[in-house]
Amino acid sequence: MINRRKSEPGGFPLEPGSGWPAGLDLQSSVSDGLDGELLAQKAGLDGSNWRMLLYPLAAIETLSEPLGRLALDTENSNPFYHPLCLAAGMHRSFPGDTRLLVVWETIGGEDKARFMLPVTQHGSGYLDHPYLEAVSSPLIPLTDPLLLGEDTEDFLSSFAELCRVAFSNGLPPLRFPFLNAGSCLTRLAWQGGFHGFTVVAQPAGRMQSIGRLDVAGPGKSDTGRLMAHRRELDGMGETDYERAGNPLDVLLRYEEFLLLESSNRTMGSTLPLHRLKKMAAFARQTVYGMAQQGRCEIFTLRVSGRAVASLVMLRSGGSWFAWKLAVSQRYRMFRPDLVLIDAVTGEVASEPDFERVSWPGISVPGLSGICPGSVEQVRLALAATPEVANSLARPGSGPGIVERMRDFFVRS
Known part of the structure; x- marks a missing residue:
């Protein structure tokens, strides 16, 4: 059984110079901006x-x-x-x-x-x-x-x-x-x-993607493997599923993502952010600014309070896009990445404005079994x-x- 905790989007704006990256001000003047x-x-x-x-x-x-x-x-x-x-x-x-x-x-x-x-x-x-x-x-x-x-x-x-x-x-x-x-x-x-x-x-x-009108789901064998992985994780401690959408919570979860990525093997991502300071800074400012507008959330799977998988998702309207995934080396044999991906897919697909969830930045073994849909590029x-x-x-x-x-x- 996966318990769920959710942090709502929104929150107070942080002032520039406070130590946190400031979001882009979309109210700036454009009187001189059309002279390209x-x-x-x-x-x-x-x-x-x-x-x-x-x-x-x-x-x-x-x-x-x-x-x-x-x-x-x-x-x-x-x-x-x-x-x-x-x-x-x-x-x-x-x-x-x-x-x-x-x-x-x-x-x-x-x-x-x-x-x-x-x-x-x-x-x-x-x-x-x-x-x-x-x-x-x-x-x-x-x-x-x-x-x-x-x-x-x-x-x-x-x-x-x-x-x-x-x-x-x-x-x-x-x-x-x-x-x-x-x-x-x-x-x-x-x-x-x-x-x-x-x-x-x-x-x-083709890109792995499931839309609102797609009826195909995981097959019997994929569902059975997922249930087995859930039981294995449940046997190792209390399993919690956390969803962070508040800008400050997103920043905290992002730093946790970097720690998980740096101390363990990263799965589903060819680019470890913690090794590239400029890229890590770019992603940090992006997730904070997008979270301010309700366009970024970070999903975390925990076992006995320990993060075992973390997924960064961006959204636009009713469409969700997976960006980065980090998985614990210690627990990777129990496939917490697939358990988290399945939970996230079900979570966002249940929202009233849901249109599509896509996985452009993620490639893990077994993903096509959980998300059998795809779109042509x-x-x-x-x-x-x-x-x-x-x-x-x-x-x-x-x-x-x-x-x-x-x-x-x-x-x-």
Whole structure:
């Protein structure tokens, strides 16, 4: 039997300089924030004006208010591209040449961000020119942009025209290494008539994920193994399941996560945070800032008060995303990771606004048995010519794992 203790999201704000990381102020002024490099613009039939601009990553603080609204209005969006994460990763986990690609719609004198994507420039190696790629790393496992879902067809039409103009003006090709196949952007690859540039989508694997409408659950053999692991853990002491959502509790649980990770073997994660000070600081500021907005919780499984598994989860709307998992070396043979994952899945799936739980940053043996669902991901490439787009979308394109890890650890 697993007892449950829950810490509610919310809590008091901590003042800068108090020893705790301060969250990004989403109320900052943006009066001077719309002066990035103009790549393209077009006039809409309804009197609106669409613009595509490129900003340095440092502009995230100036643009925090409109991009924060975009993140709030974009249900089930990529939490790793939330302005809080981008601000926390500046000078820590993002390359120095990272830029923000933003599409604005201006109507009635009001600027509204409709699309935002952090990009960095890569050399192609086998092509004669560089290209822009959505930022990804071991800590940024998804590259879906923040994209306002209202008036999707109008947005796609305007976005396609902006890309056509931008490519004709010399914008490098654009590549998404891991994009949800259900994204409206993939429609560009299936719809013709966008003269002046090419869009190509290729399969990029599947991500473990269970949605609200998915009825498949663990099979009999997986359920039996889970019950056996629970009995084994119960036999070693009182088993407690803890859910921390209050910002201060999340910080405390995060420090406990680092201790568990540093003193024991980490399972389901290829990147031990405690070995990389900048990455640990980035994650610390991210979990605190996201917890302030109710977007981060940490789940812990304990045996006789001792943490045996810890899971960091980010959320966006009704969608949950697993980020980091640490497991005790002493108890790992009893699979507390699977017991915790099963408990977390059942917990979040019971909430009224639940849409989906995904595991982009977690890979452990047996996960597919507990979470049998998955979603397809694609590599999406946008370029001025079919040859370049096909080259960037094919398997093995883009920077290799050696280059990615080298750049990542240099920044660490």
